[in-house]
Amino acid sequence: MVSVSVKRGRLRTFATILVAAAALAAAVAPAEARRKSIKRSSGYNPPYAAMVVDAKTGRTLHAENEDALRHPASVTKVMTLYMLFEQLERGRYRLDSPLRVSAHAQSMAPSKLGVEAGDTIAVEDAIKALVTKSANDVAAAVAENIGGSEEAFAEMMTRKARQLGMTRTVYRNASGLPDTGQVTTARDLIILGRAIQDRFPRYYPYFALTGFSYGSAWHRNHNRLLGRVEGMDGIKTGFTRMSGFNLLSSVKVDGRHVVAVVLGGRTGAARDRQMASLLGTHINRAYAGTRIAPTVGEGTAVAEAPARPVRVASADDDVPATTAAVTPRAPVGRPMIDIATTRPVVASASGASTATPSSGMRWVTGASSKAEPPKVEPARPEPPSRPEALRTEKTETRVAKVEPKAEPRSEPKTEARSPISGWVIQLGATDDEAKAKEILQRAKSQGRSTLAHALAFTEKVNKGGSTLYRARFSGFDEDDAQTACKALKRSGFACFAIRG
Numbered sequence: 001m002v003s004v005s006v007k008r009g010r011l012r013t014f015a016t017i018l019v020a021a022a023a024l025a026a027a028v029a030p031a032e033a034r035r036k037s038i039k040r041s042s043g044y045n046p047p048y049a050a051m052v053v054d055a056k057t058g059r060t061l062h063a064e065n066e067d068a069l070r071h072p073a074s075v076t077k078v079m080t081l082y083m084l085f086e087q088l089e090r091g092r093y094r095l096d097s098p099l100r101v102s103a104h105a106q107s108m109a110p111s112k113l114g115v116e117a118g119d120t121i122a123v124e125d126a127i128k129a130l131v132t133k134s135a136n137d138v139a140a141a142v143a144e145n146i147g148g149s150e151e152a153f154a155e156m157m158t159r160k161a162r163q164l165g166m167t168r169t170v171y172r173n174a175s176g177l178p179d180t181g182q183v184t185t186a187r188d189l190i191i192l193g194r195a196i197q198d199r200f201p202r203y204y205p206y207f208a209l210t211g212f213s214y215g216s217a218w219h220r221n222h223n224r225l226l227g228r229v230e231g232m233d234g235i236k237t238g239f240t241r242m243s244g245f246n247l248l249s250s251v252k253v254d255g256r257h258v259v260a261v262v263l264g265g266r267t268g269a270a271r272d273r274q275m276a277s278l279l280g281t282h283i284n285r286a287y288a289g290t291r292i293a294p295t296v297g298e299g300t301a302v303a304e305a306p307a308r309p310v311r312v313a314s315a316d317d318d319v320p321a322t323t324a325a326v327t328p329r330a331p332v333g334r335p336m337i338d339i340a341t342t343r344p345v346v347a348s349a350s351g352a353s354t355a356t357p358s359s360g361m362r363w364v365t366g367a368s369s370k371a372e373p374p375k376v377e378p379a380r381p382e383p384p385s386r387p388e389a390l391r392t393e394k395t396e397t398r399v400a401k402v403e404p405k406a407e408p409r410s411e412p413k414t415e416a417r418s419p420i421s422g423w424v425i426q427l428g429a430t431d432d433e434a435k436a437k438e439i440l441q442r443a444k445s446q447g448r449s450t451l452a453h454a455l456a457f458t459e460k461v462n463k464g465g466s467t468l469y470r471a472r473f474s475g476f477d478e479d480d481a482q483t484a485c486k487a488l489k490r491s492g493f494a495c496f497a498i499r500g
Contacts, residue, residue: 046241047065048065049066050063050065050186050260050261050278051066052260054286055257055259055293057287057291061286063186067185069168069184070185071178071242072169073246074222075236075237075246075248076174077130077134077176078193079192080139080142082196083146083156083157084146085199085203086200087146088123094123095127097123098121099121099142099145100141101117101119102140104140106137108136108139108177111135113129113135113138125212125214126138127206128209129214131206131207131212131221132209132211134222139174139175140175142174150173151172155171158170161192163298164195164298165191166191166192167188168188169184169185169188170183189248195296198297205233207236207250209221222237223236223247225249225272229251232249239268243263243264244271245265245266246263246271247275248261249261249275251279262274262278423476423478425454426470427472427473428471429461440456440472440473443488443493444456449487450488458470459472476497481497482497
């Protein structure tokens with residue numbers, strides 16, 4: 001009887017432990033579920049904005065809500081790095097200079113590198129940590145070493161934004177961590193993305209790093225399009241629940257150079273698809289000749305926006321909310337501005353995570369995830385150069401009207417590499433690229449209905465020591481690819497469909 005009582009007691013104890021564990025899991029699970037549900041919830045629609053600009057002419061190729069206020073999230077760190085590059089240029093720091101880490105910097109929320117109060121981090125490691133890991137603790141350390149405090153540094157960042165012509169941007173911190181008063185616009189970020197390249201060509205190559213090693217850990221760049229979209233050399237991603245998924249990009253292909261920004265993506269994959277689509281649509285519209293746009297630099301402060309109350313999304317990080325008026329904490333002389341709340345439909349979060357350009361964008365396959373760091377010479381002390389005159393809005397408009405001469409198009413647009421775009425159909429392979437293009441031309445003329453929205457391209461391959469050029473069309477789903485092949489076969493073409 002004693003043995004039975006002991007066994008029953010143990011069972012009751014075990015049951016009590018199970019109930020307690022279940023209760024603990026139930027308490028923890030909702031928070032974890034909320035974090036994961038952000039990417040899945042169809043109701044999560046952060047305010048969207050986008051812009052694409054031809055860097056060689058200053059001409060706007062695409063704009064949507066480009067002057068509506070948005071939260072920059074970690075794209076903020078582009079300005080943090082701009083300020084650090086400026087100190088390197090002036091000789092205050094070298095790449096091996098130590099930056100002191102404070103308790104405030106250590107306390108920053110993730111993403112973080114894990115530096116501890118009292119330690120130091122070299123300037124070059126700080127640059128790499130901001131570019132790749134988007135480390136908030138390192139951003140705070142940079143701010144405090146340059147500005148004395150993060151708040152003072154944010155004031156410096158805002159003044160620099162005005163000097164560059166970023167008329168609606170306000171910074172509250174160096175990292176982009178949530179703050180309802182930290183706002184920007186797609187247009188302002190395009191200005192910053194162009195300015196940091198023009199002003200600091202010596203240091204800008206850091207933005208092309210796909211990752212960096214610190215201690216025993218390898219930190220991968222959050223920008224998943226690096227090494228996958230040909231010509232992309234940076235520059236920065238960002239995400240908070242208030243901002244959605246942001247990306248500022250720069251792409252140089254075949255003598256063309258565009259800077260683009262997407263703000264308010266519902267997921268990282270949706271943001272990447274949208275960016276790739278914008279680049280694919282507009283890269284061939286960019287000017288391939290000698291640059292005619294003036295250098296984007298610093299000048300006299302641009303008139304600030306009229307004082308108005310700020311309107312921002314709810315600070316609730318789990319779900320977007322209807323906007324509510326708040327009073328920002330603004331220093332004397334700083335404008336109070338309002339953030340737009342329009343929420344247009346953006347790319348769906350469903351489907352494959354690989355971005356799909358609509359046309360004209362080439363993708364790089366087999367890129368290594370551990371790229372060598374750029375070769376950057378340490379800065380030498382030198383007097384700061386006189387800032388370039390700031391372009392006025394009128395000058396920008398005048399430049400925007402410069403239209404490059406249209407190139408003749410006697411054959412379908414072809415690319416040297418296959419863009420990843422759903423299903424692909426192949427019409428044959430030849431040792432002469434001109435013949436492959438001729439096949440595409442004939443197929444395009446005979447299959448107008450089935451190939452109306454397809455992208456023609458040639459793909460160079462090596463087979464048994466011989467070079468061949470595949471004649472292909474992309475941009476199909478499986479059913480459309482099979483239908484197109486059947487129609488082309490009836491017209492006398494060899495054709496088969498494969499997954500891209």
